[in-house]
Amino acid sequence: MNTRGLRSQLKDSIPVAGLCPQGQYGVQDTLRSGFTSAKNELLPSHPLELSEKNFQLNQDKMNFSTLRNIQGLHAPLKLQMEYRAARQIQRLPFLPSSNLALDTLRGSDESIGFEDILNDPAQSEMMGEPHMMVEYKLGLL
Amino acid sequence: MAMLTVSRPPLGGFSFENCKRNAVLEGEVNKVGCSLPAARKTGTTICGVVFKDGVVLGADTRATEGMVVADKNCSKIHYISPNIYCCGAGTAADTEMTTQIISSNLELHGLSTGRLPRVATANRMLKQMLFRYQGYIGAALVLGGVDCNGPHLYSIYPHGSTDKLPYVTMGSGSLAAMAVFEDRYKPDMEEEAAKRLVRDAIAAGIFNDLGSGSNIDLCVITKGKVDYIRPHDEANKKGIRTGDYKYKGGTTGVLTKVVTPLDLELVDESVQTMDTS
Numbered sequence: 001m002n003t004r005g006l007r008s009q010l011k012d013s014i015p016v017a018g019l020c021p022q023g024q025y026g027v028q029d030t031l032r033s034g035f036t037s038a039k040n041e042l043l044p045s046h047p048l049e050l051s052e053k054n055f056q057l058n059q060d061k062m063n064f065s066t067l068r069n070i071q072g073l074h075a076p077l078k079l080q081m082e083y084r085a086a087r088q089i090q091r092l093p094f095l096p097s098s099n100l101a102l103d104t105l106r107g108s109d110e111s112i113g114f115e116d117i118l119n120d121p122a123q124s125e126m127m128g129e130p131h132m133m134v135e136y137k138l139g140l141l
Numbered sequence: 142m143a144m145l146t147v148s149r150p151p152l153g154g155f156s157f158e159n160c161k162r163n164a165v166l167e168g169e170v171n172k173v174g175c176s177l178p179a180a181r182k183t184g185t186t187i188c189g190v191v192f193k194d195g196v197v198l199g200a201d202t203r204a205t206e207g208m209v210v211a212d213k214n215c216s217k218i219h220y221i222s223p224n225i226y227c228c229g230a231g232t233a234a235d236t237e238m239t240t241q242i243i244s245s246n247l248e249l250h251g252l253s254t255g256r257l258p259r260v261a262t263a264n265r266m267l268k269q270m271l272f273r274y275q276g277y278i279g280a281a282l283v284l285g286g287v288d289c290n291g292p293h294l295y296s297i298y299p300h301g302s303t304d305k306l307p308y309v310t311m312g313s314g315s316l317a318a319m320a321v322f323e324d325r326y327k328p329d330m331e332e333e334a335a336k337r338l339v340r341d342a343i344a345a346g347i348f349n350d351l352g353s354g355s356n357i358d359l360c361v362i363t364k365g366k367v368d369y370i371r372p373h374d375e376a377n378k379k380g381i382r383t384g385d386y387k388y389k390g391g392t393t394g395v396l397t398k399v400v401t402p403l404d405l406e407l408v409d410e411s412v413q414t415m416d417t418s
Contacts, residue, residue: 045160048277052155055273112245112252113270115153117238 060106079105093137094128096121149379179207180232180279184352186314187217187228188342189285189294190326191307192335195363196292199339200228201314201347202372203354210354216371218360222247222258223367225286226360229298230312232279239280243267260286260293265302272301281311287364295313314346321345332361340374347376 044050051058064076085099103109170177187200204212219227219240225247230234243266246384248260264284271278282297296309310318321342330338336359343357356372 044157045164046157048155048275049157049160051275052157053152071223110249112242112249114155114242117242119151119153119156 092130093133094130096124098122146302157391173362181206181211181234184314184350185230185312186310186318186343186346186350186353187215187230187312188285188310188315188318188322188339188346189228189283189296189308190322190335190339191285191292191294192332193332194332195287195361196294196394197332197335197339198226198228198283198285198360198362199343199373200358201343201353201396202356202358203347203352204233204364205352207272213355214372216372218358218369220244221263221284221286222251224257224288225260225263225284226362226367226369227285228283228311230281230283234284235280239267239278240282243270243357257288259288259290260284260295261306264295264305265299267297268293268301268303271297271299276300283309283311283362286361287362292362310342310346312346312353314343314350318342332363336361344376349371 064080067075067079082105083102086105089101090099091097100109143356147243162415181204181222184203184268185201187198189196189198198218200217202212202214202217203210204215215233217230217236219229219237221227222241227240227243229240231335243263245319246266247263250262251258263286267282267284271280276299279299280297281299284295284297286293293305294307294309295303295305296311297303307328308322310322319342325338325341339359343353346353347355347357355375355377357374357376359368359370359373361368361370
């Protein structure tokens with residue numbers, strides 16, 4: 001387990017909550033996301049939350065650095081190129097995707113974990129708002 | 142469908158949304174005086190022993206929920222693969238789900254390699270998953286099986302450490318069972334002696350620990366054969382009632398009898414056919 005403390009986990013990783021509150025006109029949407037507090041935004045609500053959010057990223061980093069040490073720079077470089085290619089042919093952000101190419105590259109099509117059983121995104125009852133999500137993806141938001 | 146503005150597609154797996162709310166609730170509930178519901182645990186005695194040709198796993202069958210027995214005959218020896226079985230102590234749901242996930246993963250792995258899975262593979266998968274969740278998954282396991290390298294027995298703790306030993310015990314009754322093992326274990330025992338030893342160890346846990354009780358289940362794994370004996374021994378039998386509170390017909394004498402007919406008028410009669418096709 002990373003004993004280095006929270007700060008090093010916060011750097012370079014997916015933030016727990018965005019700095020700009022969601023909702024219209026930048027005002028916190030109390031109905032959907034509950035009451036605001038600065039503590040909520042900064043600290044995670046569970047010790048595992050940060051490490052779980054970044055688990056896939058950290059695994060990939062570890063695998064790539066091991067590959068680089070064993071086989072040289074070309075191996076992770078080629079793999080990362082394939083990842084990039086697989087990530088580009090995706091559907092629009094609010095549509096569900098099976099991620100088949102990414103799964104095959106990572107090898108997670110041959111294993112079952114909690115992400116396949118609990119909270120399956122394919123069965124989520126919420127849908128992202130199409131316009132907002134596409135604008136966020138294109139960086140217009 | 143409800144719309145939600147999110148900047149990122151939703152991920153599967155554990156969701157930590159309610160953690161803050163639960164922490165607040167816990168604080169509030171203590172002020173009022175009641176308590177939050179407790180998870181069902183298997184306060185347990187599980188153990189395993191390696192003998193000459195294989196492995197014997199044993200477990201009691203009581204599941205507790207706080208101070209109440211939730212299940213008098215629950216099955217704590219879980220199937221992992223045809224040659225590997227796993228006993229689970231700790232939170233009942235955690236052991237159940239963890240062993241099922243590892244069983245599925247081993248099956249996929251076996252289809253990919255084309256070989257019978259090894260106990261060391263199951264051990265490695267379990268310890269990596271439990272370490273990833275830093276002990277929040279409360280599953281203490283005794284993993285045993287026979288593969289191409291012979292019989293193996295591992296004990297796996299909730300934080301992810303494992304031990305490979307000839308005899309192991311886990312659970313709240315583990316000290317009682319370990320006392321029996323330390324006294325009578327000999328390497329290379331015969332099958333009957335090993336079964337008797339495990340049965341006595343689990344019985345020690347059942348009689349000396351409040352969290353363990355009811356029957357003793359055994360699982361004998363040898364090369365090519367698995368004997369799942371459930372129950373092997375009913376250590377705690379519920380007694381038979383000696384008395385009966387039902388009275389025979391005619392016990393009470395009848396003193397008087399008054400019959401009053403009710404006059405009802407037939408108002409309307411209709412027939413509704415059922416569609417029984």
